[in-house]
Every structure is written in C-alpha cells, then in structure tokens.
Amino acid sequence: MSFNSLGLSDALLKAINKKGYDKPSPIQEKAIPPILEGKDVLASAQTGTGKTAGFTLPLLQILSEGTIKRQRPVRALILTPTRELAAQIFENVKEYSEFLDIRSAVIFGGVNQRPQVAQLRRGVDVLVATPGRLLDLCNQNVLSLSNVEIFVLDEADRMLDMGFVRDIERIIKLIPKKRQNLMFSATFSKDIKRLATGILTHPVSVEATPENTTVEVIKQKVFRVAKAKKTGLIIKMISEGNWQQVLVFTRTKHGANNLTKKMISAGITAAAIHGNKSQGARTKALAGFKDGSIRVMVATDIAARGLDIPLLPHVINFEIPNIPEDYVHRIGRTGRAGASGIAISLVSADETSFLTDIQKLIGMKIPVEIIEGFEPDPNASTEPVKQGGGRRAPRGGGNNNSGRKSTKSSNTSNSGRRSRDRRN
Structure with missing residues (x-):
C-alpha cells in the first residue's frame, strides 16, 4: 500500500x-x-x-x-x-x-x-x-x-x-x-x-502489533552481575565496544546523576536527563546526544518517554524496571522503524523477580550471560528492591517515581508530580 x-x-x-x-x-x-x-x-x-x-x-x-x-x-x-x-x-x-x-x-x-x-x-x-x-x-x-x-x-x-x-x-x-x-x-x-x-x-x-509485545528486531540480553559491580561493567562494555550512542536507564534521578559523573570520570562523555533538570539542560543534552558530542545519555523512565532518536543502536537497563511494561517502552527506544538494535539489562540478585515478570509479559526467556570479574554475588538477597533503591513495599502499598498505579491512586498520590510538571 x-x-x-x-x-x-x-x-x-x-x-x-x-x-x-x-x-x-x-x-x-x-x-x-x-x-x-x-x-x-x-x-x-x-x-x-x-x-x-x-x-x-x-x-x-x-x-x-x-x-x-x-x-x-x-x-x-x-x-x-x-x-x-x-x-x-x-x-x-x-x-x-x-x-x-x-x-x-x-x-x-x-x-x-x-x-x-x-x-x-x-x-x-x-x-x-x-x-x-x-x-x-x-x-x-x-x-x-x-x-x-x-x-x-x-x-x-x-x-x-x-x-x-x-x-x-x-x-x-x-x-x-x-x-x-x-x-x-x-x-x-x-x-x-x-x-x-x-x-x-x-x-x-x-x-499495530499484538498487545504488550516487544519489537522483534531488538536483540535482548541479560548480564547477571553483583550490584556493586554494575558501574564497572557498563563502563567496560561501552569503552571496549567503542559504542558511540547509548541510552542508559536508571530508576531514580539520583542514580542517573551518580552514574553520569562516573562515566565522565572514566573518560566517556555523558549527560543525565530527568525531571529535576531544567528544560534548557534537557534540550541541550538531547541535542548533544543526537549530534554525537555526547556518547551516553542516562535517563529515568519519565524523562525518556517520547524521545525521538533515529537508529539508536544500544539501550542499557542499568537497573531494570519493576513495572514490566516499562521494559517494553525502554527497549523500544532502539529498533525503531525496522532498524536493528541491542537492549542489554544488568540484573542483580534483588532484581530477579522483576526479570521474571518481564519475561512473562514478553513471552520469552532472555539469554543470560556472566562476564568474568563481574560475577553476581551468590550471597546477595533476592528480595526485590523498591523504586527508591531500598526494598520494595508489598504490592498495593508504597510509592515510586514511575510505577504503574490504579487510576484511583494515580489521582491522589501523584498530585505533587503534576504540580512539579507545571513548574519544570
């Protein structure tokens, strides 16, 4: 047609x-x-x-x-x-x-x-x-x-x-x-x-596609790794792979800022984009990412929603989301308009249940690898983390920065976020 x-x-x-x-x-x-x-x-x-x-x-x-x-x-x-x-x-x-x-x-x-x-x-x-x-x-x-x-x-x-x-x-x-x-x-x-x-x-x-499915052309991969070794592993991957355009997701604004600083210290040009950044800073970071002057953009889910980055080759989940649908949105940043792309997730022990939920949603097992020197901690707890970085609250309770809530809870607990959107 x-x-x-x-x-x-x-x-x-x-x-x-x-x-x-x-x-x-x-x-x-x-x-x-x-x-x-x-x-x-x-x-x-x-x-x-x-x-x-x-x-x-x-x-x-x-x-x-x-x-x-x-x-x-x-x-x-x-x-x-x-x-x-x-x-x-x-x-x-x-x-x-x-x-x-x-x-x-x-x-x-x-x-x-x-x-x-x-x-x-x-x-x-x-x-x-x-x-x-x-x-x-x-x-x-x-x-x-x-x-x-x-x-x-x-x-x-x-x-x-x-x-x-x-x-x-x-x-x-x-x-x-x-x-x-x-x-x-x-x-x-x-x-x-x-x-x-x-x-x-x-x-x-x-x-356009079956409900909740991922883009087929995206190559997905999981690396099991100790939480404390994630930063070293992602820097190694980007540096040794000579990756020039990488979108990295974290759960929190604080985490995005910290990872960005460590990337820059390792000689990788990087910028963070999240809700606490001014519109000018966000626009500048995105422009630099698109023109190649910034190799890595570290983003939270809300800030990255709707980013138009043609032919983005790599997406890395530094922390996988606790909402499985958000995983689909994240990796959908690559593999756009039929192009190929790679989506990598660094998964620590306390994210195990999140990975299980994601695989259930997309209907497939994602291949798992372990890199020598960056092995997962065999003694780490598998109790799931919550959005702020600690342990997750029981289902139906607690609050997070991008979690999917019922319509009722969204009407009340997110009112502060709406007012911030007006200011920021």
Missing part, C-alpha cells in the same frame, strides 16, 4: 515525499482511514511504529478541508505527557503542514510562558500541549478550548502512570462535547479501556 491510496491530499503527499517516506507503516494504514471518516479511534502501537504520523496526517487533512476562521481558534488539541514528546510532535506537525494553511504551536512547562502566550494570541489551529501548562494558561484566560474539533490523547498509558487522570478530566470539561477523539497508547490495559470509555464514542480499535 502507498500513501496515495489512503486518501491524503496532494499537499500532504508532497510533505510526506519530502521526508523520504514512500509507504505507510501498519499503524498508519489502519488508523488513517477511520480518522479521515471522522470516527473516534483507540489505537495501540509500540513506540517507533510511526503512530505520530498516524494521527497527525489525517488531522491536518480534516482541518485543511474545513473553514479557516480569521481569529484562528484552537481546532485540534494534541495532549501528551512530556515536554520532549510535545516538542517532537510539534516538529512533525510543522513538517507535514508545510504546504497547508495551518498554524501550529506547542506549550509546556519549564520555560517562560510569554512567548507561548504571544503565539497563541496570534492564532493557532493545532495546539500540542502538556497538561500542566495547558491548564495554567486556560486558568489565566489566555487560552480557550471551546472551538476544539479534534482531541488527541497521546501516550495515554504514560498519562496514567504520571497521575494525569484528573488533569485530563478537567481538560475534557473545557472542550466541546461534540468532537472527534483519538487515543493512542502502547497497551490496552484495563485502566486505558476505562479511560477510553469516558472519552471516546463508538471508537474503532486498531492495533
């Missing part, structure tokens, strides 16, 4: 051709036709499958075929959980709308709001936003959502993880009841389906 057969306009086909794409990805094939028909869509697609174009292209076509109002009120709202993902989607909207009379803007926290306000006042057709800054500007009467025709909720599963349910509910009340709704998520969990029920009307469900 070609893009021509999807019913897209010549202006969009010209923009697609300029980006070098010749045929749609599976999620684009499945999602674009029903969206163009004006239907609500609930789509499940793993990262790197082209899902952003899957909703951006038909959205732009629908808007371009409508009446452009002189005041340019917001007609399409794309809501996303992180600044990096918002910036990435905005760039895609700009590229695909190059030959259309469509204005777009992006708003998120962590930067001065005045330039964003000025752009909104000049008129915007498509607005990409994170929840915190969006609600702030609405509360200041700077922004009205009363003319929204299309509402897109991207990375819905991460929205739930980050405790944005109440913010989403507030935003829904600010947009017209009569609208087209598009929800994209990596998984169709019970919480996602519950959220969809309150937003979508008779949706068409589409899936």
Whole structure:
C-alpha cells in the first residue's frame, strides 16, 4: 500500500515525499482511514511504529478541508505527557503542514510562558500541549478550548502512570462535547479501556502489533552481575565496544546523576536527563546526544518517554524496571522503524523477580550471560528492591517515581508530580 491510496491530499503527499517516506507503516494504514471518516479511534502501537504520523496526517487533512476562521481558534488539541514528546510532535506537525494553511504551536512547562502566550494570541489551529501548562494558561484566560474539533490523547498509558487522570478530566470539561477523539497508547490495559470509555464514542480499535509485545528486531540480553559491580561493567562494555550512542536507564534521578559523573570520570562523555533538570539542560543534552558530542545519555523512565532518536543502536537497563511494561517502552527506544538494535539489562540478585515478570509479559526467556570479574554475588538477597533503591513495599502499598498505579491512586498520590510538571 502507498500513501496515495489512503486518501491524503496532494499537499500532504508532497510533505510526506519530502521526508523520504514512500509507504505507510501498519499503524498508519489502519488508523488513517477511520480518522479521515471522522470516527473516534483507540489505537495501540509500540513506540517507533510511526503512530505520530498516524494521527497527525489525517488531522491536518480534516482541518485543511474545513473553514479557516480569521481569529484562528484552537481546532485540534494534541495532549501528551512530556515536554520532549510535545516538542517532537510539534516538529512533525510543522513538517507535514508545510504546504497547508495551518498554524501550529506547542506549550509546556519549564520555560517562560510569554512567548507561548504571544503565539497563541496570534492564532493557532493545532495546539500540542502538556497538561500542566495547558491548564495554567486556560486558568489565566489566555487560552480557550471551546472551538476544539479534534482531541488527541497521546501516550495515554504514560498519562496514567504520571497521575494525569484528573488533569485530563478537567481538560475534557473545557472542550466541546461534540468532537472527534483519538487515543493512542502502547497497551490496552484495563485502566486505558476505562479511560477510553469516558472519552471516546463508538471508537474503532486498531492495533499495530499484538498487545504488550516487544519489537522483534531488538536483540535482548541479560548480564547477571553483583550490584556493586554494575558501574564497572557498563563502563567496560561501552569503552571496549567503542559504542558511540547509548541510552542508559536508571530508576531514580539520583542514580542517573551518580552514574553520569562516573562515566565522565572514566573518560566517556555523558549527560543525565530527568525531571529535576531544567528544560534548557534537557534540550541541550538531547541535542548533544543526537549530534554525537555526547556518547551516553542516562535517563529515568519519565524523562525518556517520547524521545525521538533515529537508529539508536544500544539501550542499557542499568537497573531494570519493576513495572514490566516499562521494559517494553525502554527497549523500544532502539529498533525503531525496522532498524536493528541491542537492549542489554544488568540484573542483580534483588532484581530477579522483576526479570521474571518481564519475561512473562514478553513471552520469552532472555539469554543470560556472566562476564568474568563481574560475577553476581551468590550471597546477595533476592528480595526485590523498591523504586527508591531500598526494598520494595508489598504490592498495593508504597510509592515510586514511575510505577504503574490504579487510576484511583494515580489521582491522589501523584498530585505533587503534576504540580512539579507545571513548574519544570
């Protein structure tokens, strides 16, 4: 199938051709036709499958075929959980709308709001936003959502993880009841389906891959290692392998900072990216990682969500996540758009149960190796760690920085995280 057969306009086909794409990805094939028909869509697609174009292209076509109002009120709202993902989607909207009379803007926290306000006042057709800054500007009467025709909720599963349910509910009340709704998520969990029920009307469900599966082209490997030897092992791998672009995941911001310092001390250019970093520092780190001046980027789950890094060859889980779905999101940073990639996990004794949960989710045993000199500690406890680095609280209790919670708990315990998102 070609893009021509999807019913897209010549202006969009010209923009697609300029980006070098010749045929749609599976999620684009499945999602674009029903969206163009004006239907609500609930789509499940793993990262790197082209899902952003899957909703951006038909959205732009629908808007371009409508009446452009002189005041340019917001007609399409794309809501996303992180600044990096918002910036990435905005760039895609700009590229695909190059030959259309469509204005777009992006708003998120962590930067001065005045330039964003000025752009909104000049008129915007498509607005990409994170929840915190969006609600702030609405509360200041700077922004009205009363003319929204299309509402897109991207990375819905991460929205739930980050405790944005109440913010989403507030935003829904600010947009017209009569609208087209598009929800994209990596998984169709019970919480996602519950959220969809309150937003979508008779949706068409589409899936690019079987639920909760990993990208097949990614080569996965586990190295069993003593916790105290992890830093030495990862430095050895990157140095001796001469790896030039490596994304490393830690559970905590503190852990990301410490590992980054040790990498730099070992002569490896590295930068940390997490929620405590300013937007300027995060943007600079990502730019350096993309242009090769920074070899290693150490990130937490939330900060890395939505990063657009083409052809990333290596992902390393310095600490594997205690939420198995997060493992899928992490390794999905590599192996994008059909390219090959390697995902390595350094697993200590206290992460054994996490590994078991991950293998159960993906339906396969990941090959295990042990490197001489970096053997696991035979006397170490296998009691699972909790998010903060100590022992994990019993299931259903405790708190962590990126763990998946029920919708109810997300509404309460994550309120602090939402307020931080607005400031940062």
